[in-house]
Amino acid sequence: MAIFANAFSLITHLDPYTLNDKAIDLDNGGFPKGAWGGISGTHWFGVEPGTGRDLFMRFVHGARTSLVIAFTATILTTTIGTTIGLIAGYFGGWAEKVVSRVIDFMLSFPSLLFIIASTPVLENSLTRFGIEQSSNLRVIIIISVLTLFGWTFPARLIRGQVLSLKEREFIDAARIAGASKWHIIFRQILPNLSGPLLVTASLSLPGYVTAEAALSYLNVGVLPPTPDWGATVLRSASYYQVLPTYMLIPGVALLLLVLSFNLFGDGVRDAFDPKSNRN
Amino acid sequence: MRKTRLVAAAFASATAVTLIASLVTVPAHAASIVIDSRATGPAPAITGAVQGGTINIIGKSDFNHFDPTRVYDTAVGNFGRLFSRSLTGIQQNGDVQKLVGDLAADTGKPSNGAKTWTFKLRPGIKWEDGVDVKCADVLYGISRSFDTLADAPVLTGGPSFYLTDFIENKTDYKGPYATPNGSLSGLSCSGSGDNESITINLTRPVSDFNYTTTMLAFSAVRKDKDTKAAYDVLPLSDGPYVIESRVKKDKTVVVRNKYWVASTDPIRNAYPDRIEMLFNQDPEVTNQLFINDSGDAKTGLGRTGAGILTQNLSLVYDSAKDALKPAFEARGSYLKTPVTSWLAINVQKVTDVNLRKAIQCAINKETIRATVGGKTVGDYTNSIIPDSLGGYSKYTVCTDNPAGDVDAAKKFYAKSKLTRELTFVYSNGSTDSENEALALQASLTRAGIKVKIKSIDSTTYYDILEKQGPDAPDLMMYAWMYDWPNASTIFPPLFTSTMVGDKVVGENKSRVTDKTLDALMDKASSITSLKLQNAAWTRADKYVIQTLAAVVPLWQSKSLWITGSKVVAQDFTAMGGANWANIYVKK
Numbered sequence: 085m086a087i088f089a090n091a092f093s094l095i096t097h098l099d100p101y102t103l104n105d106k107a108i109d110l111d112n113g114g115f116p117k118g119a120w121g122g123i124s125g126t127h128w129f130g131v132e133p134g135t136g137r138d139l140f141m142r143f144v145h146g147a148r149t150s151l152v153i154a155f156t157a158t159i160l161t162t163t164i165g166t167t168i169g170l171i172a173g174y175f176g177g178w179a180e181k182v183v184s185r186v187i188d189f190m191l192s193f194p195s196l197l198f199i200i201a202s203t204p205v206l207e208n209s210l211t212r213f214g215i216e217q218s219s220n221l222r223v224i225i226i227i228s229v230l231t232l233f234g235w236t237f238p239a240r241l242i243r244g245q246v247l248s249l250k251e252r253e254f255i256d257a258a259r260i261a262g263a264s265k266w267h268i269i270f271r272q273i274l275p276n277l278s279g280p281l282l283v284t285a286s287l288s289l290p291g292y293v294t295a296e297a298a299l300s301y302l303n304v305g306v307l308p309p310t311p312d313w314g315a316t317v318l319r320s321a322s323y324y325q326v327l328p329t330y331m332l333i334p335g336v337a338l339l340l341l342v343l344s345f346n347l348f349g350d351g352v353r354d355a356f357d358p359k360s361n362r363n
Numbered sequence: 364m365r366k367t368r369l370v371a372a373a374f375a376s377a378t379a380v381t382l383i384a385s386l387v388t389v390p391a392h393a394a395s396i397v398i399d400s401r402a403t404g405p406a407p408a409i410t411g412a413v414q415g416g417t418i419n420i421i422g423k424s425d426f427n428h429f430d431p432t433r434v435y436d437t438a439v440g441n442f443g444r445l446f447s448r449s450l451t452g453i454q455q456n457g458d459v460q461k462l463v464g465d466l467a468a469d470t471g472k473p474s475n476g477a478k479t480w481t482f483k484l485r486p487g488i489k490w491e492d493g494v495d496v497k498c499a500d501v502l503y504g505i506s507r508s509f510d511t512l513a514d515a516p517v518l519t520g521g522p523s524f525y526l527t528d529f530i531e532n533k534t535d536y537k538g539p540y541a542t543p544n545g546s547l548s549g550l551s552c553s554g555s556g557d558n559e560s561i562t563i564n565l566t567r568p569v570s571d572f573n574y575t576t577t578m579l580a581f582s583a584v585r586k587d588k589d590t591k592a593a594y595d596v597l598p599l600s601d602g603p604y605v606i607e608s609r610v611k612k613d614k615t616v617v618v619r620n621k622y623w624v625a626s627t628d629p630i631r632n633a634y635p636d637r638i639e640m641l642f643n644q645d646p647e648v649t650n651q652l653f654i655n656d657s658g659d660a661k662t663g664l665g666r667t668g669a670g671i672l673t674q675n676l677s678l679v680y681d682s683a684k685d686a687l688k689p690a691f692e693a694r695g696s697y698l699k700t701p702v703t704s705w706l707a708i709n710v711q712k713v714t715d716v717n718l719r720k721a722i723q724c725a726i727n728k729e730t731i732r733a734t735v736g737g738k739t740v741g742d743y744t745n746s747i748i749p750d751s752l753g754g755y756s757k758y759t760v761c762t763d764n765p766a767g768d769v770d771a772a773k774k775f776y777a778k779s780k781l782t783r784e785l786t787f788v789y790s791n792g793s794t795d796s797e798n799e800a801l802a803l804q805a806s807l808t809r810a811g812i813k814v815k816i817k818s819i820d821s822t823t824y825y826d827i828l829e830k831q832g833p834d835a836p837d838l839m840m841y842a843w844m845y846d847w848p849n850a851s852t853i854f855p856p857l858f859t860s861t862m863v864g865d866k867v868v869g870e871n872k873s874r875v876t877d878k879t880l881d882a883l884m885d886k887a888s889s890i891t892s893l894k895l896q897n898a899a900w901t902r903a904d905k906y907v908i909q910t911l912a913a914v915v916p917l918w919q920s921k922s923l924w925i926t927g928s929k930v931v932a933q934d935f936t937a938m939g940g941a942n943w944a945n946i947y948v949k950k
Contacts, residue, residue, distance in 0.1 A: 103805040105730045112682035113673045114733035114798070133674070134734040134798035204820065217817060307818065308797050319794045322647055322674045 098126070100145040100311040104136035121327045129333050133323060139316075143334065146311035147341075153223060154292035157230040162285045164231065165238030166277070170269050172239070173246025183243070187236045195233035196295070202229060203304040219310040226299060226306070230292055238284050245280060249273050279356030286349035290342040297338060313338050396453070396848070398573075400470040402463035405625035406632045407456040409945050411931075413634065416948030418930060419663040420640040421649050425612045430595040431582035432507045433520040437844075440579050445617065445631070445638075445943055446491075446600035448583070450482050450501070450561075450576035452630045455942055462573065463629045466501060466583060466601075467561075470573045477568040477891060482576070486557035489622040491600040496583050498552035498559040503539065504584035505530070505563075506547040510538030517591050521580050522846060524856075529575065531564040540591065570891045574847035603633035615640040634947035650675050656694075656928050662948055663927040664941055670924050673736045673795050679925060685738055687923070695925040696932075697739070701749035702920040704741065704842040706803070707872040710913050711863075712837050718779035718812070719912035722838075724761040724772035726915050727806035732765075734798035741918035746904050747843065747853065749919050753893065754850040754900035760908055760916065772810035784813040785837040788828070792821035799840070814838070829867045831874075841872050842920070849893075850900035854884050858907060873913040880906055 107122055108114045114134035116122030121130030121139070129139035172183035206225050211217050249255065250273065258272050299305040300314025308315070313334050320331035426439045431447035434440045444452070452465035464470050467482035474481065488496040508523035509532065510516050517540060531549030536542055549564040569575065588599045597606055603623040609615040617638040625633070641659075650672050652660035671679055679691045687695040706726065708719050732740050744750070745760040762768035776782075785807075789800040800816040807814045817836075819827050828839055846852035860876035862869040883906060887899030907913050926932050929949045932941040 103730065103802060105727075105733070108733060109682065109737065110729045110733040111685075111737045112680070113676045113735075113737045113739070115677055115737075134795065135801055303791060308816070309801060322672065322794070325651075326674060326677055 098138040098141045100137060100141040101309050102137065104131060104138070107131040107136040108133065116327070121329045123329065130329060132319070133327065133330070139330070139333070142311040142316060143313075143337065146313045146316060146334070147337070149223070149306055149310060149312045150293050150296055150314070150341075153226055153230070153296045154289050156227050157234060157292045157296075158285050158289045160227065160231045161234035161288065162238050162281060165235040165240075166242050166274075166281060168235065169239040169242025170246055170273065173243040174250055174265070174269050174273065180243070183239070187240050187243075190233060190236045191240070193233065196298070199229045199233065199295075199299065200302055200304055203299065217307070219307040222306050226296060230295060234288065234292070237288065238281070241280060241284055242277060245277055246273055249276055283349060283353040283356065286345060286352050290345035290349075293338070293342055293345070396460045396462055398470050399454070399461040399463050402454060402461065402629040403468075403626070404628040406454060406628060406630050406944060409456070409632060409634075409931075409947065412632065412945070412947040413950055414947075415634070415636050416929075416950075417637040417639060417662060418635045418946065418948060419659040419927075420638065420665070421644055421652065421660060421663050422640075422642055422665050423644060423646050423649070425615075425640075425642040428520055428595055429598050429606070430518065430521075431504065431579040431584065431598065432510075432518045432523070433595060434579045435520060435522045441941065441943055443579055444602065445604040445633070446598060446602040446606065446620070447579050448488070448601050448628075449579050450581045451573050452577050454630050455945065462577070465577075465628075465630055466496065466581075467576075471576065473570070473572070477570045477572065478565050479562060480565070480572050480576075481560055481562045484559045484561065485627060487624060487627045488601055489624075490585060490588075491605045491620050491622055493622050494585070496585075496601050498554075498561050500583040500585045501561050501581075502547075502550045502552055503586050503589075504582045505550060505580070506536070507539060507584055507589075508580050509536050509547060510540055513537040513541035522578055523580065525575060525578070525846065525852075526580055529565050529567075529569055529572070531566050539586070539589070567889065568891050570893065571847065571849055574849070577847065603628070603631050604638070612642055614642070631944040632947075633944070646672060653925055653927065654678055659927075661927040662929045664930055664932060664946070665924060665926075676736060676739060676923075680739055680923065682738060687925075691925050694928050694930070695923070697923045698921060699742065699751075700844070700920045700922050701751050701848075702741075702842055702844040703744060703747045703749055704840065704917045704920060705747055706915040706917060707839050707841045708913055708915070709835060709837050709839075709872070709874050710911065711874040711876075712835060713781065713785065715779045715781040716912055717775045718781050720761070721772045721775035721779060721810055721812060722807060723912055723915050724768045724775060725807050725810035725812060726917075727767045727802070727809070728765040728917055730766075730802040730806060731799055732918060734802045735795050739921055739923045741920040744916050744919045746908070747857075747914060747916050748850050748900060748904050749845070752845070752848060752850055752900075753897035754904065756901045756904070758905065758909075767806060767809075769809045772812070776810055776812060782813075784815050786815050786817055787838040788817045788819050788824070788836040789840070790821040790824040791818040792824075803838075828872055829869060831864065831866055831868060835874075839872060840917075843870075850897065850904075851888055854900060854903045854907070855888065858903075858913075859884065873907075873911075875907070875911060875913050877911060880911070 107127065108116055108131065116131045116133055118124060123130040127138050127140065129143055131137065132139055132142065168183055172180045203225055207217065207221065210221065215221060255268060255272055258268050296305065297314030297317065300312045301318045305314050306312045316334040317331065317338070320334065323330050426442060427436060428434045428439055429443060431443060434443050448465045450465060450467045451462060451470055454461045454463045462470055464485060466485060466488065468485040469483050471480045471482045473479070484498055484501065490496060505526065507518055508521060508526040510518040511523040512527060530547065533548040534545055536545045536547045551562045553560050553562065565572065583601060585599055596609055596611065600620050603620055604617045605620045607616045607618045619636060649665065652658055653663065653665065654675060679688055679695065681688050687697050708722060710719070713719055728743050743765045745758060746755055748755045761771055787800055787803055789796045797818065804814045804816050827836065843853060843857060857870050858875045858880055859871065860881050862871040863874050863876050868874050880903065883899070883903050887896055887903060890896040890899055908916060930946065931949060932946045
């Protein structure tokens, strides 16, 4: 749905940004006209109070924002985490000690708190260098901070896996055959890690979706007018009494998305884990 | 005074720190104030009112100042009057509002062409420790405002620029801390015992100076009890209540002052026995408490009434009738205030007057007002003088259609040499202000004017508004209310060119440095006939809006709020705040 956001725009002739003063009651605090927050054939999810923007458009385009951030963060953390984990696990010695301590240190950090606090600080220091405050900058910042704290989980997992894999016979065989270290790491060990890697990635993706929504909810997420689910939940929360659909729709959608990714992750784990009971 | 612009529907939302005047009881229709120079205590009783009970104040932000010299906020001044008394004050009984003497027994006698004012002091007023309030205490209290002239001022925040501007100061007096042995040449006491008077010499004639003296900066402070900065937490009371305990930003309890005598006070009825204040409460929760009339909110009052958040408006407000719903009529209030809101255009950055006129035409007041509450926010206006003042005049700015005139805007914009993208800044505190920024952007885009909206952290928002330099905003929302009912407290504090410096611009958000306007304001201030003065302020208004196009007037605010069902606070002052003189708790 997120991929086809633009196609939806073509069907409904709407976009997530245009304000629509026809759909709201200008005298009464911009309250949507019509029942259930203005749900109609044109506005499938109703319109936003105050501005009259189409909520369905904001929903599909918002899904895009959330997923772009979550996917990028997942790919980055998995790549970085895997590389560091491989190096630490295979080479051992001081490299492993340093990496392990850093990972322990990062894992014991109250990361969400730190992300909330550091996002505006990071942005302010960037704008001081003449970089304009913009929604894209925010997206980059969010991805960066999520990555900064996220790489430790795959890194620790991979390190453990490598530690046990490198003692196995086929690695010894490769070593005796004169294979280079890099060949062993990337050709022999890495393919054997694809199972756990896919599992962590598919399980961390919903985590990043909720983290991104949480950041937007706490006002340190993407900037307006960029549509975003977390921001929509934030805006709608205060309307829960007078306009329940406004909050329910993005709330339930977020729930379903996270749930489906979690189930997907479980499925992947079942498929790759020989010990689990496949029914 | 600066009016923190509120974006919630209610003029005094529970979320906002309202920085408005100390003049509590000046009504929207100032013309209806009569002067009663011989008023004596007790205050006229409110029909049906009973003594006793406890009132709960529930809100987000604490009162910022209790030191009378530092109070410059309607709600605070309103409340501060319970333990501080100024030279004059407003007595209110229903719709009848009178200017009366408070610490003074009369409303002042002007002489020397209104350059000298003499107030006879009211005998029998005592401090909370039983000592008489003497003329020396009044003199000391007034001279404390001059502390802001010191190198390291302590008593900041008050309306001291009026006092330092008006009161004669021949000896370069800088307040009692910086010049402990000096005295303020403009003040003198005469008489003794029950027959004391204070004489105030001014730098120029001020024909309505006895309105100026309603500000709490004209209160008495006893020299031996002046604890400097600490006085802001626990002031010595000469009013009907004393502060029993106070934890800033958390809880404060106020109880009766046993030395206060009703017969010496023509203003305060002082019905409740006790007032308990609880701050740092979530606005959404507070809103629900008041709407549902539950718990302590039953005998409760918001810090400035209970402002209703935009999203909850439909629960209490009937837009078809433009009134409160019947269930809330008895415990609510919906009034027009003298606060005007406008869009300030930075004329030093938006240099082309054609672009400024294009903005005036392109603005869609309807959609912008809708984002912050619709009709309840206020009535559209084309002037920054409220309609209750003599200087108000109805005229057209570009168009009378609140939705704007896009074609006219396009024509002006075509003539403009400046076509770069403009920056509008807003505080990131609420969804309402974000929506407002979006609506503003959309309305200017209709005429092709490019606008970038920029959210500013709410803690630094007001600093950014007055900053000079490349980061200075092009467009920003602002609001103002007079300090007493005269346009002389609107234009000079907002558009005097000397305020615009290299680093900051004070209240002159439009950065206007115009010699013609300065001369126009100087001339208006010096006119003693109120009628002629008002006409001069109308000219200043038209000059700022039509000639300079430095602002786009949006609306004159309304206030909508409710209280608990057991609190009777029908005398809401039209400027935003319950009139504490007359509040009572039903049995």
